[in-house]
Amino acid sequence: MSKCVAVAxxxxxxxxxxxxxxxxxxxxxxGQKVLLIxxxxxxxxxxxLGVDKRKVELSAYDVLLEGxxxxxxxxxxxxxxxELVASNIDLTGAEVEMVSLEGREQILKREIDKFSSTYDYxxxxxxxxxxxxxxxxxxxxxxxxxPIQCEYYAMEGLSQLVETVFRVKQxxxxxxxxxxxxxxxxxxxxxxxxxVIGEVRKVFxxxxxxxxxxRNVRLAESPGFGKPALHYDFASKGAQSYLQFGREFLQxxxxxxxxxxxxxxxxxxxxxxxxx
Numbered sequence: 001m002s003k004c005v006a007v008a009x010x011x012x013x014x015x016x017x018x019x020x021x022x023x024x025x026x027x028x029x030x031g032q033k034v035l036l037i038x039x040x041x042x043x044x045x046x047x048x049l050g051v052d053k054r055k056v057e058l059s060a061y062d063v064l065l066e067g068x069x070x071x072x073x074x075x076x077x078x079x080x081x082x083e084l085v086a087s088n089i090d091l092t093g094a095e096v097e098m099v100s101l102e103g104r105e106q107i108l109k110r111e112i113d114k115f116s117s118t119y120d121y122x123x124x125x126x127x128x129x130x131x132x133x134x135x136x137x138x139x140x141x142x143x144x145x146x147p148i149q150c151e152y153y154a155m156e157g158l159s160q161l162v163e164t165v166f167r168v169k170q171x172x173x174x175x176x177x178x179x180x181x182x183x184x185x186x187x188x189x190x191x192x193x194x195x196v197i198g199e200v201r202k203v204f205x206x207x208x209x210x211x212x213x214x215r216n217v218r219l220a221e222s223p224g225f226g227k228p229a230l231h232y233d234f235a236s237k238g239a240q241s242y243l244q245f246g247r248e249f250l251q252x253x254x255x256x257x258x259x260x261x262x263x264x265x266x267x268x269x270x271x272x273x274x275x276x
Contacts, residue, residue, distance in 0.1 A: 002035075003253065004112055004122040005179055006141035009148060010164075011157035012128035015184030017044045018219060019147040020125040022239075025228035026246030028081035030257050032120040035074065037108075038087035039137055040127040041094075046086040049077045050226030053088050061090040063111055064136065065097055070111050079231065083119075095132040104132060105172055109140035130164050138168045143179035147213075148200070150186050150193035155200065178207055180252070182245065186212040211245040214238065 007020040017040065024036045038045040039060050043053035062068035063085065070085060077084050098104045112122060124137040138144065144165055148154040162178070169176040181204050187193055201208050213219075216238030222229045229239035250257060 001116050002112075002119045002122050003143070004124065004141045005143050005145050006124040006126055006134075006137040007145045007147065008124075008126040008134060008137065008161065009146055009157060010128055010130045010134070010161060011148075011154065014149045014154065014157075015147045015213065016128065017048065017125055018223075019145070019182060019184065019213070019242075020123050021045050021048045021223075022219075022228045022230065022242035023145075023246060023249065024082055024121075024123050025079055025230045026242050027121055027250065028079055029230060029243070030246060030250060030255075031081070032250070032255070033081050033118075035070075035083050035085065035115070035119045035122045037070075037085040037122065037124050039091070039108075039133050040087055040125055041089065041091040042127075043087040043089075043091075044223065045125040046084065046088070047226060048223040048228070049079070049082075049084055051075070051077075051084065051086050053086065056086045056088040059086050059088045059090060061088070061094055064091075064094055064107050064133070065101075070115055079228070091133070098132045105135050105139050108136040109173075112140045130161070135168065135172075138165065138176060139172045141173075142175055143177050145179040145182065147182045147184045150183050150190070150196050150212075152192065152196065155196060158200070178204075180249075181208045183209075183212040186214050209245065209248055211241065211248050213241045213245065216241070 219238035
């Protein structure tokens with residue numbers, strides 16, 4: 001059975017897509033078979049995996065509104081073990097078109113349930129809003145992964161999202177749980193960042209990941225080259241942080257990382273350092 005994880009935060013600019021892309025790449029690095037579904041009309045996850053969003057013909061829009069199955073829209077990426085359902089500009093008007101559809105909040109769930117044994121993990125990169133597309137993602141998901149930036153306003157957005165998750169759980173999806181909270185864009189020199197982390201840990205306790213993603217130039221650069229940081233600059237602080245997050249994510253899900261994957265990682269790191 002696949003585990004379906006919605007990567008969501010209605011506040012933009014918190015590293016949501018960066019997390020979806022780099023976590024998916026990290027898990028595939030550790031031998032997991034992963035599907036990333038880009039549900040954001042901006043299609044940043046699509047371009048971040050090297051796909052030209054202007055040339056995408058079949059996308060998540062076709063699954064939500066044209067009756068296409070995931071099998072028809074899934075595409076290979078340049079990363080072994082990682083497949084993609086792309087997004088494009090068509091998704092912009094999808095929420096308006098979905099309003100009149102019967103069972104509109106369950107469209108994505110019905111399709112994903114058909115693929116329950118195809119992948120180890122399915123990640124849903126949600127748009128920065130709490131509209132019908134995000135509702136579809138929450139109904140389809142087993143859990144919600146919440147990336148938040150280490151700043152004051154992030155706490156306000158977090159409480160809104162948690163309330164939405166609770167309502168979806170009550171009304172549509174009793175199985176829905178919070179996977180965890182991931183701090184992004186962390187800078188240890190900023191006192192406020194540490195204060196925010198302390199407050200969130202008081203509320204969410206063991207749901208907060210130990211791994212924190214720092215501000216990193218390579219993380220910002222890699223989408224421009226159509227690659228996750230892991231495949232852009234393996235030795236960079238950003239890439240290594242997401243690898244560590246991938247380890248923690250898998251360990252929390254009871255997955256033992258194969259020694260072979262670790263050996264490959266070390267070899268790639270040595271090559272990256274040599275090239276540098």
